[in-house]
Amino acid sequence: GENVEQHPSTLSVQEGDSAVIKCTYSDSASNYFPWYKQELGKGPQLIIDIRSNVGEKKDQRIAVTLNKTAKHFSLHITETQPEDSAVYFCAASVSNDYKLSFGAGTTVTVRA
Amino acid sequence: DAGITQSPRHKVTETGTPVTLRCHQTENHRYMYWYRQDPGHGLRLIHYSYGVKDTDKGEVSDGYSVSRSKTEDFLLTLESATSSQTSVYFCASTSGGLGYTFGSGTRLTVV
Numbered sequence: 001g002e003n004v005e006q007h008p009s010t011l012s013v014q015e016g017d018s019a020v021i022k023c024t025y026s027d028s029a030s031n032y033f034p035w036y037k038q039e040l041g042k043g044p045q046l047i048i049d050i051r052s053n054v055g056e057k058k059d060q061r062i063a064v065t066l067n068k069t070a071k072h073f074s075l076h077i078t079e080t081q082p083e084d085s086a087v088y089f090c091a092a093s094v095s096n097d098y099k100l101s102f103g104a105g106t107t108v109t110v111r112a
Numbered sequence: 113d114a115g116i117t118q119s120p121r122h123k124v125t126e127t128g129t130p131v132t133l134r135c136h137q138t139e140n141h142r143y144m145y146w147y148r149q150d151p152g153h154g155l156r157l158i159h160y161s162y163g164v165k166d167t168d169k170g171e172v173s174d175g176y177s178v179s180r181s182k183t184e185d186f187l188l189t190l191e192s193a194t195s196s197q198t199s200v201y202f203c204a205s206t207s208g209g210l211g212y213t214f215g216s217g218t219r220l221t222v223v
Contacts (some may be wrong), residue, residue: 001171006154023198034210034211034212036214041216041217042216042217043214043215043217044155044202044212044214045214046211046212046213049211064113064163085128088220089154089155098162098208099145099157099160099170099207100145100157100212101157102147102154102156103154104116104152104153104154105154
């Protein structure tokens with residue numbers, strides 16, 4: 001099955017700085033890569049996703065990049081704000097499988 | 113969001129007792145999933161369902177069973193709870209091809 005590794009496990013950044021989280025996947029057939037944000041006491045919420053026919057996708061302050069050759073993808077958060085503090089999960093799947101394999105998560109803390 | 117709800121939100125049970133967690137979705141999603149969340153492991157798939165009465169095992173299915181008699185309901189049962197099943201359990205659903213919608217989770221403690 002798919003194995004997704006996520007780094008770092010914790011990340012502390014100064015407000016206004018950028019944050020980058022990296023994930024690698026093992027199954028070359030994977031073609032769908034979502035990112036989820038989980039706030040304390042809540043379920044994960046989809047924040048952005050990318051499919052394998054696209055190299056980069058942006059949505060305001062967040063962006064995701066994908067390198068299919070190297071089998072890794074990254075989440076970039078610019079101009080971080082206190083409300084960006086949360087646990088972030090990357091995931092991967094083969095789209096016709098509809099099963100997601102998740103990374104272990106990154107706890108992001110934005111210091112005021 | 114009210115589209116998917118889990119019950120109970122918290123439960124404490126004794127080792128060896130059966131426990132059933134319920135997931136209810138109003139989105140008419142075909143696919144439903146049960147994950148457990150543990151520190152250092154992220155979210156691991158327990159069981160999933162492709163439709164009514166159509167279920168399959170995930171990567172950590174031992175000690176768990178599921179049932180789906182209606183599109184909107186997906187039940188997770190721990191036949192005989194063990195301390196290793198202390199965890200936070202999340203249900204998710206999707207219509208297919210899009211990101212999951214997650215419930216708010218059930219925190220289960222087995223003592």
